Every structure is written in C-alpha cells, then in structure tokens.
Amino acid sequence: MYSEFSKGIFKENPIFIILLGLCPTLAVSTQVVNALGMGAGVIFVLLGSEIFVSLLKDFIPERVRIPSFIVIIASFVTIVDLVMQAYAPSLSRNLGVFVQLIVVNCIILGRAEAFASKRKLGESVLDALGMGVGFTLGLLLISAIREILGAGTITLVAVGGFDGVIRIPGLSSQPARVLALAPGALLVIGLLKALFNWLEMRRKARAAWAPEEKPAAGVPASAGTPAAGPVPSATGGAS
Amino acid sequence: MSYIGIIITFVFINNFILTQFLGLCPFIGVSRKTDSAVGMGFAVIFVMSMASLATWAVYRLILVPLNIEYLQTISFILIIAALVQLVEMVILKISPPLYKALGIYLPLITTNCAVLGIALIAVRSEYNAMESFVAGIAAGLGFLLAIVVMSAIRERLDKEWVPKPFRGVPIAFITAGLMALAFMAFDKALLKNLLG
Numbered sequence A: 001m002y003s004e005f006s007k008g009i010f011k012e013n014p015i016f017i018i019l020l021g022l023c024p025t026l027a028v029s030t031q032v033v034n035a036l037g038m039g040a041g042v043i044f045v046l047l048g049s050e051i052f053v054s055l056l057k058d059f060i061p062e063r064v065r066i067p068s069f070i071v072i073i074a075s076f077v078t079i080v081d082l083v084m085q086a087y088a089p090s091l092s093r094n095l096g097v098f099v100q101l102i103v104v105n106c107i108i109l110g111r112a113e114a115f116a117s118k119r120k121l122g123e124s125v126l127d128a129l130g131m132g133v134g135f136t137l138g139l140l141l142i143s144a145i146r147e148i149l150g151a152g153t154i155t156l157v158a159v160g161g162f163d164g165v166i167r168i169p170g171l172s173s174q175p176a177r178v179l180a181l182a183p184g185a186l187l188v189i190g191l192l193k194a195l196f197n198w199l200e201m202r203r204k205a206r207a208a209w210a211p212e213e214k215p216a217a218g219v220p221a222s223a224g225t226p227a228a229g230p231v232p233s234a235t236g237g238a239s
Numbered sequence B: 001m002s003y004i005g006i007i008i009t010f011v012f013i014n015n016f017i018l019t020q021f022l023g024l025c026p027f028i029g030v031s032r033k034t035d036s037a038v039g040m041g042f043a044v045i046f047v048m049s050m051a052s053l054a055t056w057a058v059y060r061l062i063l064v065p066l067n068i069e070y071l072q073t074i075s076f077i078l079i080i081a082a083l084v085q086l087v088e089m090v091i092l093k094i095s096p097p098l099y100k101a102l103g104i105y106l107p108l109i110t111t112n113c114a115v116l117g118i119a120l121i122a123v124r125s126e127y128n129a130m131e132s133f134v135a136g137i138a139a140g141l142g143f144l145l146a147i148v149v150m151s152a153i154r155e156r157l158d159k160e161w162v163p164k165p166f167r168g169v170p171i172a173f174i175t176a177g178l179m180a181l182a183f184m185a186f187d188k189a190l191l192k193n194l195l196g
Helices: A002-006 A022-028 A032-056 A062-087 A089-098 A100-104 A106-116 A121-150 A182-228 A230-238 B003-013 B024-029 B034-063 B069-094 B096-105 B113-124 B129-157 B169-183 B188-195
Strands: A153-155 A165-167
Touching (some): A002 A121, A022 A032, A022 A089, A022 A100, A022 A121, A022 A182, A032 A100, A032 A106, A032 A153, A062 A089, A062 A100, A062 A106, A062 B069, A100 A106, A121 A153, A182 B169, B024 B129, B034 B129, B129 B169
C-alpha cells in the first residue's frame, strides 16, 4: 500500500520522470510561496477528483468518461479558485490565470484516467496524495533554485512581524536575474531533467555491473549445484 | 488596444510558449518533425481562434446576464473539448495522413493549457468579440512560430552529438530556454515605439 504513495514522490515523480503538468510548474515557480500555494491547490483537486472518479467509475459510461472526468476536475478547480480568492487574495493574484488552469494540468486528468478509473478508493487516495506531494516537492525544488539564484531570497508566508522573505546575504545584492525570468525556468528544468537522467543512468550502470558479477559467481555455483545436489540427497538417503 | 497591438503582443511579447509557458506539452511532444509541428500549429490556431470566440459569446451572453460567472472554468473547458472533437473529425475527413502524424496529440489539445489560457486571458482583459478572436489567432500564430522554429532546431540537433544525459527532452528544454532569451528582446517598449 505504501508504494502507491511513495511512487509519486520518487519513481514516477510527475514533474521530473513523467513530465506532466509542466506549464504551471514553470510559470508559477518564481517564488517559493507560489509553489506552496499551487502545490496545495493541486493536491486538493487531485484528491477530490480521484476520490470522485474512483467512486463513480462504475456509473460513468465508457464513451463519455473523459468529459465526465473533466467536469469533476473543473468543479474542484472552481472550489480552489473561489476559496483562494476569498482567503488568500495576494496568492490568488500572484498565480493569476494558473489557478483556473489546474483544470488542464495533465497530471490530474492523467491520474484520473490511468489510475482512479480502474482502482479502489483507498488506493486512489494514496495515489492522489503521492502524486500531489511529488508534484509539490518538484515545484518547490524548481522555485527554490530559481528564487535563491535569481533573486537571492526565499519568500514564505508572512507571519506576524516576519514579512515572510528570507534574504540570502551575498546573493540578494547581485542575483543571476535571468533565472527568475521566463528563460530561467526552461533552462532550470532542462538541467534538472538532465541531472535526473544522469542519476538514472548511473543507477542502471551500477545495476548492470552488479548482476554481471553475480552471474559470474552464479555460474560456477549453478554448475556446482548438480555436483552439490547429490550430496544432500546422498546424505538424506543415508540418514 | 488596436488589433496590431494585440497581434504583436501575443505573437512576440507575450509569446504563449516562451514567456507564459502555456502549451508546453505539445510543444515538447510534437516538435520532433517539422511537418507534424506545422500541422499541430495550424490545428492549434484554428482551435484557439474558435475557442476564444465561442467562450466570449458564452461568457458575455450567458454567464454574465445570469450572474453565474463562477461557472466559467467548467463551461469553457466543455466548449473547448467539443471544439477539439469537431476539429479532429474535420482533419480525419480532410487529411488522414495528417491525422496519423498528429496521432495522440490531437485529443490532447483539449488539455492544452494554451487554449483554455487564451479564453481566460481574453475574458480577464475584457476584450470584445473581435479582439478575442484576433487574440486567439495571434496566440496561435505565436505557438506556430515557436513550435516550427523549435522543430527545425531539433531536426538539426538529431544529427549532432549530444551528451547522453541531455538527449531528448533536456536539450529540448535548454533550446527553448535559449529561444526564450532571444524573445526577451521583444518587450512593451517595442510596442510603444512601433505604435507610438
């Protein structure tokens, strides 16, 4: 059961591994606080729609399932949009049109179609949480890189006297501003994807090395088993 | 804003892909070959112009008079889904090879953020019917421009040696990033100088 949750975070991370939901990822990743808000919105919509799709899967005719899923998703997006406008107006302004665009975030329709429409409620909930958290973590990583290097700050939620902005000495006076602008987003995701590819290749190369040694050790062993085989049976027979 | 202003804004200054990141999935997915990129570009132009006109009509003539603007997201996405279905049938009828080339990406126009994006942006900017329509065409043209340039670059990249971890998607993103850098030359000042 746990693997249904954790796969969304590492093995099938929506942003870095299966490359879904990139448009909002890149557009809102200028500040860490936007990533948090967007992540929360996506987790809510993903959870709500996977629960509904999973519960309704036996009642929705095959032919109209995509439009039905879209209506379910759009309803949850509307809820998020209205709640955000009411309780977090500045966040809503920062995210702009991208809150409503959660509806076309491929992750959500993708998970509804590929997972929730075939699985039981419990598994769908875990899948939604895992994918949502994985998406949020990916978004946080990209926005942290862009904000720290591009503006020299980390913007979090303002609480009391703390205005929510952490300034990094040395960086905030001379940031690499291009990373905070549009091209920076594309460059950062390209480099990150290359990094993940490289890590994956290294892991595979290691995995390829290890079995190579094992069969090498395994061949004499398997060749040895026929010889070794009779011994226990012989001893067995003797006893 | 004048029509020329809208066109320059959406094709160059606020290019949907390179500055707004709308429609990245098909941009990365269908930009391997130039001819399918061109096909995709025109399909998107058509859907976007129709969608922005249709959503304008529904918003102004139905949602606003009935005071149910909060149904915006749901109604827009349904209109777009229906339109895409129509375009799909038309392309299948007119050009089966093009239909084959676009493959699974055609239904994906529904979940192309660019189409819903232009509809929402047109409403937010309070464009009238004609302005919405022109904005839709212009944003589609911007998409076509970006995807065609991108596919031409990628066709050449295929022949070059690229470090293994960068092959495929990562190098495509970095290429797009460099294109976006070039597009930063177009900004609001350009519009002001051109149109006074």
